[in-house]
Amino acid sequence: MCAYVQNNSPVTDDDFFRETEIDIKAIVDVLRDLYQNSVLDMESIDLRKSHLTDADFMHTNLSYSNFSESNLSGSIFTSSKLIEANLASTCFFYAELEGTEFILANLNNAKFQNADLNSADFSNSNLTKANFSEADLAFAKFKGSCLKEADFSDSKNLTAQQLLDAETLFGAKLDSYLEFELREKAPHLFEKPAD
DSSP: OOOHHHHSSOOOOHHHHHHHHHHHHHHHHHHHTTEEEOEEEEEOOOOOOOOOOOOBBBTTOOOOOOOOOOOOOTTTTOOOTTTOBBBBOOOOOOOOOOTBOOOOOOOOOBBBBTOOOOOBBOOOBBBBBOOOOTBBTTTTTOOOOOTTTOOOTOOOOHHHHHHHTTTOOOTTTOOHHHHOOOOHHOOOGGSSOOO
Protein backbone atom coordinates (compact mmCIF):
# COMPACT_ATOMS: atom_id res chain seq x y z
CA MET A 1 0.00 0.00 0.00
CA CYS A 2 2.79 2.41 0.93
CA ALA A 3 4.55 1.80 -2.38
CA TYR A 4 1.32 2.35 -4.31
CA VAL A 5 0.81 5.70 -2.61
CA GLN A 6 4.45 6.68 -3.13
CA ASN A 7 4.33 5.80 -6.83
CA ASN A 8 0.92 7.30 -7.59
CA SER A 9 0.72 10.33 -5.34
CA PRO A 10 1.63 13.82 -6.56
CA VAL A 11 3.13 14.46 -3.10
CA THR A 12 6.92 14.58 -3.23
CA ASP A 13 7.60 15.98 0.23
CA ASP A 14 10.19 13.86 2.05
CA ASP A 15 8.50 14.61 5.40
CA PHE A 16 5.36 12.90 4.15
CA PHE A 17 7.30 9.73 3.32
CA ARG A 18 9.07 9.80 6.70
CA GLU A 19 5.65 9.93 8.37
CA THR A 20 4.53 6.98 6.22
CA GLU A 21 7.61 5.03 7.33
CA ILE A 22 6.72 5.72 10.96
CA ASP A 23 3.10 4.66 10.30
CA ILE A 24 4.18 1.33 8.78
CA LYS A 25 6.55 0.66 11.69
CA ALA A 26 3.78 1.54 14.16
CA ILE A 27 1.37 -0.88 12.46
CA VAL A 28 3.94 -3.68 12.60
CA ASP A 29 4.63 -2.91 16.28
CA VAL A 30 0.92 -3.05 17.15
CA LEU A 31 0.50 -6.35 15.29
CA ARG A 32 3.57 -7.74 17.05
CA ASP A 33 2.13 -6.77 20.45
CA LEU A 34 -1.20 -8.40 19.62
CA TYR A 35 0.34 -11.64 18.39
CA GLN A 36 3.22 -12.16 20.81
CA ASN A 37 4.82 -15.61 20.71
CA SER A 38 3.45 -16.41 17.26
CA VAL A 39 4.60 -15.94 13.69
CA LEU A 40 3.18 -12.76 12.21
CA ASP A 41 1.74 -13.54 8.75
CA MET A 42 2.24 -10.65 6.33
CA GLU A 43 2.55 -12.74 3.19
CA SER A 44 2.44 -11.09 -0.27
CA ILE A 45 2.65 -7.44 0.85
CA ASP A 46 3.99 -4.81 -1.54
CA LEU A 47 6.38 -2.40 0.15
CA ARG A 48 8.71 -1.71 -2.76
CA LYS A 49 10.84 1.44 -2.51
CA SER A 50 10.05 1.69 1.22
CA HIS A 51 12.33 3.27 3.77
CA LEU A 52 11.93 1.06 6.85
CA THR A 53 15.20 1.36 8.74
CA ASP A 54 15.30 -0.32 12.14
CA ALA A 55 11.90 -2.00 11.63
CA ASP A 56 11.14 -5.18 13.61
CA PHE A 57 9.96 -8.05 11.40
CA MET A 58 11.26 -10.81 13.71
CA HIS A 59 9.38 -14.13 13.30
CA THR A 60 7.33 -12.74 10.41
CA ASN A 61 6.19 -14.58 7.30
CA LEU A 62 6.83 -12.18 4.42
CA SER A 63 6.95 -14.82 1.69
CA TYR A 64 6.02 -13.64 -1.82
CA SER A 65 6.34 -10.00 -0.70
CA ASN A 66 7.96 -7.20 -2.68
CA PHE A 67 10.56 -5.06 -0.91
CA SER A 68 12.55 -4.28 -4.06
CA GLU A 69 14.62 -1.08 -3.93
CA SER A 70 13.82 -0.63 -0.22
CA ASN A 71 16.09 0.53 2.57
CA LEU A 72 15.83 -1.98 5.42
CA SER A 73 19.11 -1.04 7.11
CA GLY A 74 19.29 -2.01 10.75
CA SER A 75 15.99 -3.90 10.55
CA ILE A 76 15.37 -7.15 12.38
CA PHE A 77 14.23 -10.17 10.37
CA THR A 78 15.53 -12.89 12.71
CA SER A 79 13.83 -16.24 11.97
CA SER A 80 11.56 -14.68 9.34
CA LYS A 81 10.43 -16.14 6.02
CA LEU A 82 11.08 -14.26 2.79
CA ILE A 83 10.47 -17.24 0.51
CA GLU A 84 10.11 -16.22 -3.15
CA ALA A 85 10.21 -12.56 -2.10
CA ASN A 86 11.41 -9.83 -4.45
CA LEU A 87 14.28 -8.10 -2.66
CA ALA A 88 16.16 -6.85 -5.71
CA SER A 89 18.36 -3.81 -4.97
CA THR A 90 17.28 -3.81 -1.33
CA CYS A 91 19.65 -2.43 1.31
CA PHE A 92 20.15 -4.59 4.43
CA PHE A 93 23.16 -2.75 5.96
CA TYR A 94 23.66 -3.89 9.58
CA ALA A 95 20.37 -5.84 9.50
CA GLU A 96 19.74 -8.79 11.83
CA LEU A 97 18.85 -11.67 9.51
CA GLU A 98 19.86 -14.66 11.61
CA GLY A 99 17.96 -17.78 10.54
CA THR A 100 15.98 -15.95 7.85
CA GLU A 101 14.70 -18.06 4.94
CA PHE A 102 15.39 -16.41 1.57
CA ILE A 103 14.61 -19.59 -0.41
CA LEU A 104 13.92 -18.89 -4.13
CA ALA A 105 14.12 -15.13 -3.47
CA ASN A 106 15.21 -12.49 -5.97
CA LEU A 107 18.13 -10.76 -4.25
CA ASN A 108 19.76 -9.39 -7.38
CA ASN A 109 22.01 -6.48 -6.34
CA ALA A 110 20.96 -6.72 -2.66
CA LYS A 111 23.33 -5.11 -0.17
CA PHE A 112 24.12 -7.07 3.00
CA GLN A 113 27.20 -5.20 4.23
CA ASN A 114 27.84 -5.83 7.93
CA ALA A 115 24.60 -7.82 8.27
CA ASP A 116 24.17 -10.80 10.60
CA LEU A 117 23.27 -13.68 8.26
CA ASN A 118 24.13 -16.49 10.64
CA SER A 119 22.22 -19.63 9.51
CA ALA A 120 20.31 -17.72 6.78
CA ASP A 121 19.04 -19.95 3.96
CA PHE A 122 19.58 -18.60 0.43
CA SER A 123 18.83 -21.91 -1.31
CA ASN A 124 17.97 -21.53 -5.01
CA SER A 125 18.00 -17.72 -4.80
CA ASN A 126 19.22 -15.18 -7.33
CA LEU A 127 22.08 -13.36 -5.62
CA THR A 128 23.64 -11.87 -8.76
CA LYS A 129 25.78 -8.87 -7.77
CA ALA A 130 24.72 -9.17 -4.11
CA ASN A 131 27.18 -7.56 -1.69
CA PHE A 132 28.08 -9.54 1.44
CA SER A 133 31.22 -7.61 2.38
CA GLU A 134 31.89 -7.77 6.12
CA ALA A 135 28.67 -9.74 6.71
CA ASP A 136 28.60 -12.64 9.18
CA LEU A 137 27.79 -15.72 7.09
CA ALA A 138 28.33 -18.49 9.66
CA PHE A 139 26.30 -21.55 8.64
CA ALA A 140 24.51 -19.67 5.82
CA LYS A 141 23.23 -21.97 3.04
CA PHE A 142 23.71 -21.23 -0.67
CA LYS A 143 22.62 -24.52 -2.28
CA GLY A 144 21.60 -23.94 -5.91
CA SER A 145 22.00 -20.15 -5.62
CA CYS A 146 23.25 -17.93 -8.41
CA LEU A 147 26.17 -16.00 -6.94
CA LYS A 148 27.33 -14.47 -10.22
CA GLU A 149 29.44 -11.36 -9.49
CA ALA A 150 28.51 -11.48 -5.79
CA ASP A 151 30.94 -9.69 -3.45
CA PHE A 152 32.11 -11.68 -0.42
CA SER A 153 35.10 -9.41 0.34
CA ASP A 154 36.02 -9.51 4.01
CA SER A 155 32.91 -11.51 4.90
CA LYS A 156 33.09 -13.30 8.24
CA ASN A 157 32.78 -17.02 9.01
CA LEU A 158 32.28 -18.08 5.37
CA THR A 159 33.76 -21.44 4.38
CA ALA A 160 34.33 -23.10 1.03
CA GLN A 161 31.99 -25.90 2.11
CA GLN A 162 29.08 -23.44 2.25
CA LEU A 163 29.62 -22.43 -1.39
CA LEU A 164 30.31 -25.84 -2.96
CA ASP A 165 26.62 -26.45 -3.75
CA ALA A 166 26.02 -23.02 -5.33
CA GLU A 167 24.90 -22.87 -8.94
CA THR A 168 27.67 -20.46 -9.96
CA LEU A 169 30.39 -18.22 -8.57
CA PHE A 170 31.30 -16.73 -11.95
CA GLY A 171 32.83 -13.29 -11.41
CA ALA A 172 32.33 -13.47 -7.63
CA LYS A 173 34.75 -11.55 -5.39
CA LEU A 174 36.13 -13.87 -2.72
CA ASP A 175 38.96 -13.62 -0.25
CA SER A 176 42.02 -15.23 -1.86
CA TYR A 177 42.28 -18.24 0.46
CA LEU A 178 38.61 -19.07 -0.15
CA GLU A 179 38.83 -18.67 -3.91
CA PHE A 180 41.94 -20.86 -4.04
CA GLU A 181 40.21 -23.67 -2.13
CA LEU A 182 37.04 -23.46 -4.21
CA ARG A 183 38.92 -23.42 -7.52
CA GLU A 184 40.69 -26.61 -6.44
CA LYS A 185 37.55 -28.39 -5.24
CA ALA A 186 34.96 -27.11 -7.74
CA PRO A 187 36.48 -25.25 -10.72
CA HIS A 188 33.17 -25.55 -12.62
CA LEU A 189 31.65 -22.94 -10.28
CA PHE A 190 33.84 -20.26 -11.88
CA GLU A 191 32.89 -21.06 -15.48
CA LYS A 192 30.66 -18.64 -17.34
CA PRO A 193 27.07 -19.89 -16.99
CA ALA A 194 24.99 -20.56 -20.08
CA ASP A 195 22.50 -17.79 -20.81
